[in-house]
Structures are given as C-alpha cells and as structure tokens.
Amino acid sequence: MSLAAQAAGHGFLSPTGVEIAFLLVGLVTLGAALVTVTTRQLVHAALWLVVALGGLAVEYLLLTAEFIAWVQVLIYVGSVVVLLLFGLMLTKAPIGRSPDADSGNRPVALAVALAAAAALVWVVVDAFRTTWIDLDGPAQGSTRVSGEILFRHWVLPFEALSVLLLAALVGAIVLSRKKNGEEG
Amino acid sequence: MTTTTLAVLVPLLPFLGSAAGLLLGRTAPGFVRPLAVLPTLAAAVLAVLVAARQGGGKAVDAATQLTPTGSVPIDLALHIDGFAAVVAVLVGVVATCVQIYSTGYLRHDPRYPSYAALVSLFTAAMLLVVYSGDLMVLLVGWEVMGICSYFLVGHYWETPEARSASLKAFLVTKLGDVPFLIGLFALAADAGTFRITGVLGAVTSGALDHPTLVALLLLAGVAGKSAQFPLHTWLPDAMAGPTPVSALIHAATMVAAGIYFVARLLPVFAASAAALTVLAVMAAVTMVGSALAALAQDDIKRVLAYSTIGQLGYMAGALAVADRGAAVFHLLSHGAFKALLFLAAGAVIHAAGTNSLTAMSRMSGLTQRIPDAYWTMTVGLLALAAIPPFAGFFSKEAVLVAAEHTATGDHTAAPAGAGWIVLVAGLLTALLTAAYAMRLWLLAFRGRGAEAPDHGRQPIQMTTVLWVLAVPSLGFGLTAAYLDDWFDGNALTPTLTTAVLGTGLAVVGAAVTYAVRSTLLARTAPPPAAPAGATPVPAAGPAAAPTVAHPDAEAGQVEAEALDLPHPAADPADPGRALLGPLHRPAADGFHLDAVYRAAFVRPVLAAASLVRFLDREVVDTYVRGAGDSAKGLGWLVRRAQTGNVQTYLSALLAGSVVLAVVAVVLANAAAGA
Amino acid sequence: MHLAYPAVLAALLFSVGLYGVLARRNAILVLMSVELMLNAVNLNLVAFDVWLRDTLHAGQALTLFTIAIAAAEIGIGLAIVLMVYRNRGTSDVDRLRDTSETDDETPTADGTPSADEKAEATA
Numbered sequence: 001m002s003l004a005a006q007a008a009g010h011g012f013l014s015p016t017g018v019e020i021a022f023l024l025v026g027l028v029t030l031g032a033a034l035v036t037v038t039t040r041q042l043v044h045a046a047l048w049l050v051v052a053l054g055g056l057a058v059e060y061l062l063l064t065a066e067f068i069a070w071v072q073v074l075i076y077v078g079s080v081v082v083l084l085l086f087g088l089m090l091t092k093a094p095i096g097r098s099p100d101a102d103s104g105n106r107p108v109a110l111a112v113a114l115a116a117a118a119a120l121v122w123v124v125v126d127a128f129r130t131t132w133i134d135l136d137g138p139a140q141g142s143t144r145v146s147g148e149i150l151f152r153h154w155v156l157p158f159e160a161l162s163v164l165l166l167a168a169l170v171g172a173i174v175l176s177r178k179k180n181g182e183e184g
Numbered sequence: 185m186t187t188t189t190l191a192v193l194v195p196l197l198p199f200l201g202s203a204a205g206l207l208l209g210r211t212a213p214g215f216v217r218p219l220a221v222l223p224t225l226a227a228a229v230l231a232v233l234v235a236a237r238q239g240g241g242k243a244v245d246a247a248t249q250l251t252p253t254g255s256v257p258i259d260l261a262l263h264i265d266g267f268a269a270v271v272a273v274l275v276g277v278v279a280t281c282v283q284i285y286s287t288g289y290l291r292h293d294p295r296y297p298s299y300a301a302l303v304s305l306f307t308a309a310m311l312l313v314v315y316s317g318d319l320m321v322l323l324v325g326w327e328v329m330g331i332c333s334y335f336l337v338g339h340y341w342e343t344p345e346a347r348s349a350s351l352k353a354f355l356v357t358k359l360g361d362v363p364f365l366i367g368l369f370a371l372a373a374d375a376g377t378f379r380i381t382g383v384l385g386a387v388t389s390g391a392l393d394h395p396t397l398v399a400l401l402l403l404a405g406v407a408g409k410s411a412q413f414p415l416h417t418w419l420p421d422a423m424a425g426p427t428p429v430s431a432l433i434h435a436a437t438m439v440a441a442g443i444y445f446v447a448r449l450l451p452v453f454a455a456s457a458a459a460l461t462v463l464a465v466m467a468a469v470t471m472v473g474s475a476l477a478a479l480a481q482d483d484i485k486r487v488l489a490y491s492t493i494g495q496l497g498y499m500a501g502a503l504a505v506a507d508r509g510a511a512v513f514h515l516l517s518h519g520a521f522k523a524l525l526f527l528a529a530g531a532v533i534h535a536a537g538t539n540s541l542t543a544m545s546r547m548s549g550l551t552q553r554i555p556d557a558y559w560t561m562t563v564g565l566l567a568l569a570a571i572p573p574f575a576g577f578f579s580k581e582a583v584l585v586a587a588e589h590t591a592t593g594d595h596t597a598a599p600a601g602a603g604w605i606v607l608v609a610g611l612l613t614a615l616l617t618a619a620y621a622m623r624l625w626l627l628a629f630r631g632r633g634a635e636a637p638d639h640g641r642q643p644i645q646m647t648t649v650l651w652v653l654a655v656p657s658l659g660f661g662l663t664a665a666y667l668d669d670w671f672d673g674n675a676l677t678p679t680l681t682t683a684v685l686g687t688g689l690a691v692v693g694a695a696v697t698y699a700v701r702s703t704l705l706a707r708t709a710p711p712p713a714a715p716a717g718a719t720p721v722p723a724a725g726p727a728a729a730p731t732v733a734h735p736d737a738e739a740g741q742v743e744a745e746a747l748d749l750p751h752p753a754a755d756p757a758d759p760g761r762a763l764l765g766p767l768h769r770p771a772a773d774g775f776h777l778d779a780v781y782r783a784a785f786v787r788p789v790l791a792a793a794s795l796v797r798f799l800d801r802e803v804v805d806t807y808v809r810g811a812g813d814s815a816k817g818l819g820w821l822v823r824r825a826q827t828g829n830v831q832t833y834l835s836a837l838l839a840g841s842v843v844l845a846v847v848a849v850v851l852a853n854a855a856a857g858a
Numbered sequence: 859m860h861l862a863y864p865a866v867l868a869a870l871l872f873s874v875g876l877y878g879v880l881a882r883r884n885a886i887l888v889l890m891s892v893e894l895m896l897n898a899v900n901l902n903l904v905a906f907d908v909w910l911r912d913t914l915h916a917g918q919a920l921t922l923f924t925i926a927i928a929a930a931e932i933g934i935g936l937a938i939v940l941m942v943y944r945n946r947g948t949s950d951v952d953r954l955r956d957t958s959e960t961d962d963e964t965p966t967a968d969g970t971p972s973a974d975e976k977a978e979a980t981a
Binding site for chain 1: 860
C-alpha cells in the first residue's frame with residue numbers, strides 16, 4: 001500500500017534534478033573505474049582512479065555527506081593515489097602501454113565479476129525497487145554533524161583507530177626500510 | 185614313593201632335562217652331556233621300578249583334574265597296565281642307549297646340545313604317550329613327537345635331503361593326524377570321556393555308536409605315525425637324520441606309538457570287524473611291499489628303514505587278529521634288535537665312510553676294523569630274520585601263532601579272513617626278511633676289493649651300547665613264557681607248525697640269497713682291483729677322513745655324491761637284483777609311491793596354489809591397485825588445481841561465494857513464495 | 859532520490875573492482891582495484907545512512923573509519939609490494955607461485971627459487 005503510494009509520489013520516470021546529476025556522475029565514475037581496471041597503461045590507471053574516486057566524492061556530496069566527500073578527496077585523491085603512483089614508480093612500472101597488464105586469469109575474472117554484478121544488481125534492485133531517500137531537511141553529513149557524532153558517540157573506536165594507524169605507520173616503515181648492510 | 189609318583193617322574197625327568205639342556209646348552213656346555221644322559225637314565229631306572237611294582241597285575245590308575253574343561257573333561261591321568269609298564273621300560277632303555285651312543289657319535293657336532301635336548305624331549309613325549317590315561321594328554325605327547333621328529337630328522341639341515349625329509353616326515357604324519365584328531369573327538373563324543381578306562385568301559389557296555397568310523401579315523405593317524413601303507417613313505421626318507429635318531433624313531437618311539445596306541449584301545453578296534461580287516465590288509469601290503477623294497481635298496485639305512493616298516497606290519501597284523509600281547513611282544517623285541525641294528529649301522533657307516541651297500545661290497549676288511557659292530561649286527565640280523573633262539577624268532581612266532589589261531593577259528597575276536605591275510609603275508613615276509621638280512625650282511629661284511637679305510641677304534645660309548653643291546657636281542661625271546669602274564673594272558677610261546685614253517689622259510693630265503701650271491705660272484709670275474717674298485721672309494725676316500733668329526737654328515741655327503749655320480753648299484757653280484765628280477769627297479773624306488781603321491785596330491789596342490797596365486801596377483805590385486813590408482817588420479821587432478829597463483833584461488837573462492845549467495849537468495853525467495 | 863541509484867552504482871563498482879583484483883597482473887593495480895571495492899562499500903554505507911536518518915550516523919562514522927583503514931592498508935600493502943619487488947625483481951602476482959604443486963616431486967625442483975631467495979636475502 002504504502003509502497004504503491006510512495007511509488008505514485010515519486011515515479012520512476014520523473015527523476016528529480018539530483019537524480020539526474022547522480023546518474024550522470026555515477027556513469028562517469030563507473031566509466032573511469034572500468035578504464036582503471038582495463039587500461040594497459042599503468043600510470044593512466046592511477047590517473048583514471050583519481051577520476052573515479054573524485055566522482056565518488058561528488059556522489060557523497062549529492063547524498064548530503066559533505067564531510068565525507070572532502071575526506072574522500074583529501075585522503076584518496078590526495079594521498080592514496082599519490083602513494084600508488086609512488087609505488088608504481090618505485091617498482092619501475094613501465095611507462096606507456098604494457099602488453100601484459102592483465103594476467104591469464106582474465107576470462108575467469110570476467111565471468112566471476114559479471115556473475116557477481118548480475119547477482120548483486122538483481123538483489124539490490126529487487127530489494128530497493130520502491131525505496132526513496134529523503135534528501136530534504138538539514139544536511140545529514142555536514143562537518144558539524146559529523147564532528148558531533150564522531151566525538152560524542154564514536155570517540156572510542158576513533159581513538160582505537162589512531163592506534164591502528166600508528167601500527168600501520170610503523171609496519172610500513174619497517175617493511176619498506178632497507179636492511180642494515182645495504183647501501184642507501 | 186608311591187608307584188604313581190614314580191610314574192609321574194618317568195616322563196617328567198627327560199622333559200626337565202630337555203628344558204635344562206635347551207636353556208644351558210650355550211652357556212654351560214659342560215653340563216650338556218650329563219643333562220642328556222642322566223635324566224633319561226633315571227627315567228629308565230624308574231620305569232623299571234614302576235614295572236616291578238606294577239608287576240603285570242592290576243592296572244594303576246590315577247587322575248587329577250587341573251581345571252574344568254567343559255562338557256568332556258580332560259584329566260591328567262595315568263593308566264599303567266602291563267603293556268604300559270614294559271613299553272616304558274623299552275623306551276627308557278633304548279633312549280638311554282641312544283643318548284649314550286650319541287655322546288660318542290656326535291661328540292664334535294656343534295649342534296649337539298639342541299640335539300640331545302630334542303632327543304630327551306622326544307623320549308619324554310613317548311613316555312607321556314605310554315603312561316597317559318587320557319586321550320587328550322596322549323595326543324599332546326603324540327604331537328610333540330611329531331615336531332621333535334621334524335627337528336631331529338632335519339638335524340643336518342644344510343643338506344637338501346634332510347630338509348625335504350624332515351618336511352615330509354612332518355607333513356605325512358600330520359596328514360594322518362588330522363583324521364586321528366577327528367577320530368579322538370568322535371570317540372570322546374561317543375564315550376563321553378577322554379579317559380582310556382572310560383572309553384574301554386564304554387566299549388564293553390556297547391555305548392560306542394560308530395565303532396567302525398572311529399576305528400578307521402584313528403587308523404589313519406596310526407598309519408601315519410607307525411609308517412604303515414599308504415603313509416609309510418616318510419620313514420625311508422627320514423634316514424637323512426643322524427643314525428641315533430633313526431634308531432630312536434624306529435625302535436622305541438614314534439613308530440612304536442601308533443602300534444602302542446592301537447594296543448591300548450584294541451577293544452575299540454575289535455568292536456569293528458571292518459576296521460580289523462582294513463588293518464590286516466594294510467599290514468599285509470606293508471609287510472610284503474616293504475620287504476621287497478628292502479631287498480632292492482642300496483643305502484644300508486634305507487634297508488633297515490624298510491625292514492622297520494615290515495616289522496611294524498607284523499605288529500599291525502597281530503593287532504588285526506586282536507592279539508595285542510603278540511603285537512607288543514614283537515614291539516619290544518623289535519625295539520631291542522632294531523635299535524641295535526641302527527646303532528651298529530651307524531658304526532659301519534662311520535667306519536666305511538659311505539652309506540652305500542654297493543660301495544661296501546667293494547671293500548674288504550670291514551669286519552676287522554669294527555669287530556664289535558660286526559658281531560652285534562650279525563646278532564641283530566639273525567634276530568630280524570627270526571632265526572631261533574634269537575628274540576625276533578619268538579616274537580614273530582607269537583604273531584604268526586595268533587594269526588593262525590584266528591585263521592583256523594580258535595580265536596574269534598577277529599574275522600578269520602584277517603587271520604589268513606596276516607598269516608600268508610607274514611610267512612611270505614619271513615622269507616623275504618631273511619633274504620634281505622642275508623643280502624645286507626653279505627654286502628656289508630663280505631665285500632671284496634680294496635681295504636676299508638682305518639679310522640681307529642670306535643668310541644667306547646658306542647661299542648658298549650652295542651653289546652648292551654645285543655643281550656636282549658639274543659635272549660629276550662626266552663622271556664616269552666613269563667611275559668604273557670603281563671599282557672592279556674594269551675600264550676606267546678611258539679607252536680610247532682608255525683615255528684617250523686617260519687624258520688624253514690627264513691632259512692630258505694637266507695640260503696637262496698647266499699647261493700645267488702656265490703654264483704654271481706663266481707660267474708663274474710674277480711672284482712677289478714684298482715680302477716673299478718676305486719670308483720666308490722675316492723668318493724669315500726677324501727670324505728672318509730673327516731667322518732670321525734662328522735660321521736653322519738660326511739656319510740650323507742658321500743651318499744649324495746654317489747647318487748649324483750654313476751650309481752654303484754651296477755654291482756653284478758648284488759643278489760637282490762637277481763632275486764627280484766624285473767621287480768627290482770620299482771622296488772628300489774619304493775614302488776614309485778612317491779611319484780604316485782606327487783601326481784595325485786602334490787601336483788594338484790601346486791596347481792591350486794598357482795591358481796590362488798594367479799587369483800591373488802591378477803584378480804584381487806587389480807582391485808587393490810585400482811583403488812590406489814584412482815586415489816592417485818584424483819590426487820593428480822586436485823594437484824592440478826594447486827597452481828600457486830593467488831588469483832586463481834581467489835577466483836574460485838569468489839565464484840563459490842557468488843553461487844552461494846545466489847542459492848541463498850533463491851531459496852529465501854522460494855521459501856517466501858511458499 | 860531513489861535508493862536504487864547509489865545501490866546499483868555501488869554494486870557495479872564493486873564488481874569492477876572484483877574484476878580488477880582477479881584480472882590485473884601488477885600488484886599495485888590489484889591494490890587500486892581493492893580501493894575501488896572499498897569505495898563501493900563506502901558509497902553503500904553513506905547512502906543507507908542518509909536513507910535511514912540514523913541519529914548516530916553509524917554509516918558515516920564507519921565510512922570515515924573505512925577510509926582511514928584503507929589508507930593504512932594501502933600503506934602497508936605498498937610496503938609489502940615494494941619488499942616483494944626488491945626481493946623478486948617483479949611485482950606480478952601471477953609470478954609469485956612458490957606454493958604451486960609441481961609435477962616433478964623431487965625436492966630439488968623448488969630448490970631454485972629457494973636458492974634465489976637465499977641469495978637475495980644475503981645480498
């Protein structure tokens with residue numbers, strides 16, 4: 001009943017502006033992600049990853065999660081991709097097209113990925129066919145809201161996470177440090 | 185001490201001596217000889233004491249039950265009647281003689297300790313059989329004898345003959361023991377007890393339901409142990425053992441056990457006329473056949489072995505006419521003179537360095553080398569040929585008299601037909617026995633040719649024992665008038681008809697043999713002195729010197745060599761060949777019975793074994809191999825999946841996850857829809 | 859806004875990341891694909907948080923945590939890849955097959971890589 005009412009209230013074929021924007025940005029994101037996993041130029045893959053992650057940040061904005069969007073831009077686009085680029089360079093990844101970017105597992109990977117995509121999309125569409133997000137009202141992801149909940153309700157996991165980050169920092173240093181006897 | 189205690193000690197002492205000998209044989213070699221001789225000697229003395237106390241009167245019976253054994257109780261029982269008492273004396277005396285003789289005969293044998301211990305065990309087992317009043321306990325002794333004979337015949341296990349002979353002795357006697365065991369169970373099932381007194385009581389009260397079946401089953405075991413046709417073939421081959429063992433097996437133990445067993449349970453056999461007839465036929469075939477075979481043998485010990493079979497045939501014949509007194513009488517005198525013959529033969533082989541009669545016939549001067557053996561062996565052969573007044577004459581006459589009485593109907597315990605069979609066969613065998621005894625004597629001691637090699641004097645233990653045994657061989661028959669009190673009371677003294685008939689035939693046989701030998705010797709040229717006469721001697725010559733250390737082993741080697749080389753049986757002056765004519769070759773081969781057995785039993789068994797082998801290797805193993813191969817193939821397949829590529833693993837993992845998720849969703853939907 | 863849009867987008871991004879993880883040869887590209895998968899999950903978290911109007915905003919908090927953990931993960935992952943590259947001279951995941959089952963079962967078969975490893979460890 002209510003579902004039908006809601007469906008009547010929103011309608012599939014009458015998308016709002018937010019939806020159109022979300023759809024377009026989503027298409028760009030998905031395309032960038034696809035190029036990331038298929039391109040033969042490794043550095044390009046990293047750059048296309050920037051596009052995909054940036055697209056996702058826009059999506060977060062559209063979902064009124066401002067703080068996360070900026071964090072996404074800062075951390076992913078700002079640091080993770082830079083790290084990845086550094087990794088590519090440190091491992092002397094070839095610049096330009098490398099013919100062996102994909103392993104022999106590609107057909108299997110394609111099959112598994114398609115099957116997973118089909119199953120997930122089917123389930124998700126089946127489950128949320130008639131569900132709408134109400135984006136009206138105050139922004140749910142503003143910096144103020146996020147700071148309040150983070151330091152009021154989630155302060156303990158937040159602090160625990162800092163310990164984890166410290167451990168990761170130490171681990172990364174230990175792992176990437178050259179041995180004593182080695183030069184430079 | 186009571187008679188029972190003494191009687192218990194009789195089998196116990198040699199057993200303990202054997203155990204001590206086996207335990208101490210390596211650590212304390214100095215004790216081996218006393219431990220071998222003294223317990224046996226003590227047992228012999230005690231057996232004499234027991235016999236004196238029992239005195240042929242009422243049977244001594246004692247029993248104790250160690251533990252309940254179910255529906256049919258098994259007792260440790262003694263049953264000592266006149267038969268048991270005198271047979272025990274014989275066993276003790278012969279075993280003592282053999283032990284003393286062995287100390288000289290095998291004095292340098294490295295395996296003497298175990299040999300002496302086994303002889304003691306053998307003696308203990310036989311004494312147990314003799315005294316036991318319970319069939320199960322008797323069976324224990326019976327089987328211990330079987331295994332001891334296996335070990336003793338195989339004493340020289342380095343030679344293939346000894347190995348196969350010991351196996352043959354064991355298997356053939358076992359072949360008889362299986363029906364024997366079944367027969368014992370049937371008997372006990374009918375009588376309700378294993379006690380001999382109980383069984384005999386059941387027979388007299390007619391409680392035995394299947395006397396013929398039981399008797400025939402038991403006869404199979406008796407034929408195996410006492411080497412009666414058709415299970416006699418192990419005995420001639422058992423000559424591969426040392427000579428004292430042959431003496432022990434042939435004279436007092438093993439082969440005597442079967443006869444003694446029948447004598448003990450004679451009422452059971454007498455309850456069945458069919459069993460007695462079978463026994464009579466068996467005895468007759470054994471007697472005549474073995475006497476013919478003995479006439480053709482070249483090996484001196486094989487001649488004696490066949491003669492043992494023949495004399496056992498006499499005993500079986502006496503049992504077939506239901507006169508166990510005569511049977512045991514012959515058993516006693518035969519035990520004495522056969523022990524003497526074997527031990528003397530051992531001395532002869534020792535001196536001549538060969539087993540072969542033909543080789544001996546080409547040797548002269550053997551009588552001067554070993555005068556003791558010569559004279560005692562002559563006594564023994566006269567006893568064997570049943571010439572009066574030697575022991576064999578009286579005991580054989582007792583058998584013939586019993587057979588005649590049955591044949592003429594004076595005695596009705598056995599069918600008259602059995603009496604006739606035994607009588608005719610016995611008389612025929614008397615003729616043949618005298619013939620082969622004469623042939624043995626002539627070939628061994630009247631040889632012409634090179635001088636026999638000189639090995640010095642025989643050990644004093646050996647010659648003494650020979651003379652000790654010569655006494656009963658000479659005079660034992662004179663006790664016939666007194667012995668019947670110990671037995672069933674049937675007169676054992678000879679009658680005129682059979683005495684004249686038997687002795688006459690024996691004399692005829694001996695005389696014909698002598699005459700044939702003389703003619704043949706005269707007809708052929710004087711034996712070629714150096715070249716031909718040397719043929720057996722070089723074979724014996726090099727081997728003869730060490731015969732002092734290993735008399736029998738070396739003799740066995742000489743015999744093996746002589747068998748492999750051109751056989752010296754081409755002696756033209758051998759009277760056996762002339763007397764037997766065309767029968768000679770089959771007789772020499774034991775009438776090809778071994779070949780018959782080979783075709784009838786060994787080949788099918790071997791064929792079945794190869795069939796089983798085929799089935800096992802090719803059929804059963806196919807499944808086993810298939811199981812292994814399929815597991816291996818599956819393993820290979822699984823191994824193919826282990827590529828080491830993480831992406832492959834992850835692909836499989838995620839694909840499985842997707843499948844599981846889809847299945848879960850579909851099932852949830854289906855459940856919701858339902 | 860229809861919830862299906864972010865949900866379907868997240869599912870597709872996840873599948874694309876999945877494909878990348880399974881199909882890419884270079885370990886760093888595999889790490890990028892993992893980032894894509896993580897971001898797909900993040901998108902889901904944010905979308906459902908907004909939809910449910912959770913007072914605790916658990917979805918957004920978890921998203922922040924995930925981003926932090928992803929950053930740590932990429933640091934550690936890159937360090938491992940660098941070490942592997944230094945030791946092996948390659949960062950191709952399908953060449954790191956020391957655990958593979960070889961057909962020749964002689965112990966010398968895997969002696970070569972182990973010898974290499976030793977040499978590199980001492981180098």
